[in-house]
Amino acid sequence: MDHDDDLRDGPRPGRPGGLLDRLLAGLPADALITDPDVTVSYGRDMASFCEAGTPAVVVLPRTVEQVQHVMRTATELRVPVVPQGARTGLSGAANASDGCIVLSLVKMDRILEISPVDRIAVVEPGVVNADLSRAAARHGLTYPPDPSSWESCTIGGNIGTASGGLCCVKYGVTAEYVLGLDVVLADGRLLTTGRRTAKGVAGYDLTRLFVGSEGSLGVVVKAVLALKPKPPEQLVLAAEFPSAAAACAAICAIMESGHTPSLLELMDRTTVRAVNALGRMGLPETTEALLLAGFDTPHAAGDLAAVGELCTAAGATEVVPADTAAESELLLQARRTALPALEKLKSATMIDDVCVPRSALGAMLEGTAAIAAKYGLTIGVCAHAGDGNTHPVVCFDHHDPDESRWARESFDAIMALGLELGGTITGEHGVGVLKKEWLARELGPVGVELQRGIKRTFDPLGILNPGKLF
Numbered sequence: 001m002d003h004d005d006d007l008r009d010g011p012r013p014g015r016p017g018g019l020l021d022r023l024l025a026g027l028p029a030d031a032l033i034t035d036p037d038v039t040v041s042y043g044r045d046m047a048s049f050c051e052a053g054t055p056a057v058v059v060l061p062r063t064v065e066q067v068q069h070v071m072r073t074a075t076e077l078r079v080p081v082v083p084q085g086a087r088t089g090l091s092g093a094a095n096a097s098d099g100c101i102v103l104s105l106v107k108m109d110r111i112l113e114i115s116p117v118d119r120i121a122v123v124e125p126g127v128v129n130a131d132l133s134r135a136a137a138r139h140g141l142t143y144p145p146d147p148s149s150w151e152s153c154t155i156g157g158n159i160g161t162a163s164g165g166l167c168c169v170k171y172g173v174t175a176e177y178v179l180g181l182d183v184v185l186a187d188g189r190l191l192t193t194g195r196r197t198a199k200g201v202a203g204y205d206l207t208r209l210f211v212g213s214e215g216s217l218g219v220v221v222k223a224v225l226a227l228k229p230k231p232p233e234q235l236v237l238a239a240e241f242p243s244a245a246a247a248c249a250a251i252c253a254i255m256e257s258g259h260t261p262s263l264l265e266l267m268d269r270t271t272v273r274a275v276n277a278l279g280r281m282g283l284p285e286t287t288e289a290l291l292l293a294g295f296d297t298p299h300a301a302g303d304l305a306a307v308g309e310l311c312t313a314a315g316a317t318e319v320v321p322a323d324t325a326a327e328s329e330l331l332l333q334a335r336r337t338a339l340p341a342l343e344k345l346k347s348a349t350m351i352d353d354v355c356v357p358r359s360a361l362g363a364m365l366e367g368t369a370a371i372a373a374k375y376g377l378t379i380g381v382c383a384h385a386g387d388g389n390t391h392p393v394v395c396f397d398h399h400d401p402d403e404s405r406w407a408r409e410s411f412d413a414i415m416a417l418g419l420e421l422g423g424t425i426t427g428e429h430g431v432g433v434l435k436k437e438w439l440a441r442e443l444g445p446v447g448v449e450l451q452r453g454i455k456r457t458f459d460p461l462g463i464l465n466p467g468k469l470f
Helices: 003-009 016-024 036-042 064-077 129-137 155-161 206-210 244-256 269-279 300-313 325-336 338-343 358-375 401-420 436-458
Strands: 057-059 081-084 101-104 111-115 120-123 178-184 190-194 219-226 235-241 263-268 289-295 318-321 348-351 378-384 389-396
Touching: 016 057, 016 064, 036 057, 036 101, 064 081, 064 101, 064 178, 064 219, 081 155, 081 219, 111 129, 120 129, 129 155, 155 219, 178 206, 190 206, 235 244, 235 300, 235 325, 244 263, 244 289, 244 300, 244 358, 263 269, 263 325, 269 325, 269 338, 269 378, 289 300, 289 325, 300 318, 325 338, 338 348, 338 378, 338 389, 348 401, 358 378, 358 389, 358 401, 389 401, 401 436
Parallel strands: 057 101, 081 101
Antiparallel strands: 111 120, 120 219, 178 190, 178 219, 235 289, 235 318, 263 289, 263 378, 348 389, 378 389
């Protein structure tokens, strides 16, 4: 079997009978879980329509040396290894394969260092995003990437999927904050990439290569992250629009005018109604699109006033600026409950993650509405509108075979639309199992060939997270 076959089919599990003994030679007994009633709970992340296998064992290491032992053992026995964080992902990237070792990094959860002078944090992969943010705040600093699951998702998982969040329009995504990594390779060797310094261009940027690799190239065991000075408290306005097109025109006007909002979020009519039904938020039921704009500048009230004028000029029927941070938080609560609210509409959801150029945002929303009408499904859209990252949420009854089939077809149609508009199939959720066929379409044959070559260089046996990405 050649390397391409290894990558396509995944490695054979090896000798399961000897696996536990070999692992226990370098791990404490309480680091292993073998009870099938428990290991099954580590089988998958939060994505729908993604196959998942049954792990042979779940390992929860606490040290780098323990991770190295796991990888050496897996290489010797040719057993697949699936690295996991909190399993909040939405693409199946953390799903187990049959007979694999699930390597859960959640016990490696120490913040090793925060340096206000160098403006860095050094953390283990199991550190929860919100915990790092709170720790940085005690030093007058902030770690900006804030996925919606920030209270539970881990830094290692954020790095694996190159996650984003509400603040990306101003502060960027996870990749822009990862300065250096310690990574255990497939054969157990420890690789250090990147730097602690503000600048550094020595050699190929291997750090960026690991960000977004979904555990397919190595296991991140330590990260050096950039921090920013904590900004002033954010003020937010809400603008109601009679159409999605008018809201998208306002978004384009805001960005073209040179404003730098700290967030710029959009909810369509379906999402607004779902949020009202779930939380009695009191949002106007007449709205076709609700835009939230925030500023954390020293003169946030003035920035909000200027953006409010742009919204009015684009056709907003009402603009409500918050006067305080507390009022702003109430407005943002509506956006944060968008996904839970849409999940209440049907028994299952598929969450898309298509990012398009800002100038194509209106066409993306119009096209998604047409797809919803074609398939007779409820599809709500919330979006990080400032960077063109849309999250169409397909709501369906998973007990109904027809609706399940239409949900998958509409999901694919939305990705096709995004590519037609010059976008990408994923802005922050990753590829995993869910979108690997679409990754090939986006990259093209030459791109796929080169990426497979990189995979073979780092993981020649194909044991790291097999079946993901390609």
